[in-house]
Amino acid sequence: MKTENSIDLSIIIPVYNEEESIPALYNRLKEVMSETAYSFELIFVDDGSKDNSLQVLREIKETSAINIRIVQLNRNFGQHPALNAGFSVAEGKVLITIDADLQIDPRHISDMMDKMKQGYDFVSGIRRGKGDSFLLRRFPSLVLNSMIGSIIGKKLQDYGCPLNAMRSEIAETMREYGEMQRFFKPLAIKLADRIAETEVKYDRRLTGQSKYGFLNLVDLFFDFVTNFSKHLFQRVAMIGFGLSGISFLVEILYLVLRFPFGIIQNPLDRLQAIALIGFVFGVQLLILGILGDFVIKIYRKIDPKPLYIIKKIW
Known part of the structure; x- marks a missing residue:
């Protein structure tokens, strides 16, 4: 654990098969x-990465005067676990996440840091532009943003934006949350006191292909529900x-108005049926919520697999 942040x-940039974009990203940074x-x-x-991304990174590090570290994972774990691996070795007061695709x-x-200077703990980007297909990526992302915000209890316009800034203390606290770190942004938002958003220009990819398709987003959402479902089941x-x-209460009110007071003269079979169905369905949901919460608590205790495995650090 770091004792002092001097940087x-x-x-932090997760890289998966981005050999074509890495040099341009490095020069731009x-x-x-x-x-x-x-x-x-x-x-x-x-x-x-299965391409030459690692070799390209090592060549850049060998010739650069900038403080660069390369964290190599032993296999593909996914974007968020890769970010968490980066957090584990970061020494900065503020952690910036950004994708390698430019x-x-x-x-x-700089816009992010201007917000951080105002005392915010976490700053998220809001993508503006035409970077991805509306039907296959942007619309599903809008739906996911709404659902994630409802589960977390904190609304963001763009939970999927890869450009973010947060204080290092949040990353330190996140390590105590096990599998929930797999979705670092919702967890970080949950832990942050003050949150801000700023618009960022979002362009189309110049090289490579997106690692997230529609089915990937669906799979990601179900993994999210599994990890954050305690709130959902509650x-x-x-x-x-x-x-x-x-x-x-509706059934009791009906019976009181019908028999002791006689205000309702004829039986209302549909009202009784609706009230009964609503009561039974409500009890089922209540039981489902309690059992679901119980199962998730057990799952978190018996699931010790590592979020990532670092093979080597250059």
């Missing part, structure tokens, strides 16, 4: 950061309790 920024007064380090996390210009890092239980309670 202002740690810029060097150009942008040279215009600032921040001390910084670049941390490239090779997430089991769809977002690194110059927006809400299911609350809905079930409310529905069964309202249905029970």
Whole structure:
């Protein structure tokens, strides 16, 4: 665990088969950061690339005067585990995450830091532009943003933006949350006190292919639900309790108005049926929520597999 942060920024870049974009990204980062007064380090996390990404990174490190570290994972773990691997070795006061594909210009890092200076703990980008297909990527992302925000309890316009800034203390705290780190941004948002967003220009890819398709987003969401479902099941239980309670009160009110007072003369079979169905359904939701919460607690205790495995650090 770090005892002192002597570097202002740690810029963490997960890399998976990005050999074509890495040189351009490095040059752009060097150009942008040279215009600032921040001390910084670049941390490239090779997430089991199958192309020459690792070799390209090593060549850049050997010839660069910039503080660069390369974290090689022993296989492909995914974007968020790769970021967490980067967090584990970062020495900066503020941690910046950005993708290697240059769809977002690194110059927006300065915008992030302007927000951080205002006392925010986490700053998220809001992508503006036409970087991806609306039907296959952007629309599903909008739906996921809404669902994730509902589960976390904190709304963001763009939970999927790869450009983010957060204080290193949040990353330190995240290590206590096991598998939940697999979704670092929702977890970081949950832990942060003050959150801000800033717009960033989002362009189309110039090289390579996106690692996330529609099915990947669906799979990612179900993994998210598994890890954050404690909150989801709590809400299911609350809905079930409310529905069964309202249905029970409606049935009691009907019986009181019909028999002791005689205000309702004829039997309302449909109302009774709806109230009964609502009560039964509500009880089922309540039981599902309680059991789901219980199962998740067990799952977190018996699932010790590592989030990532670092093979070597250059």
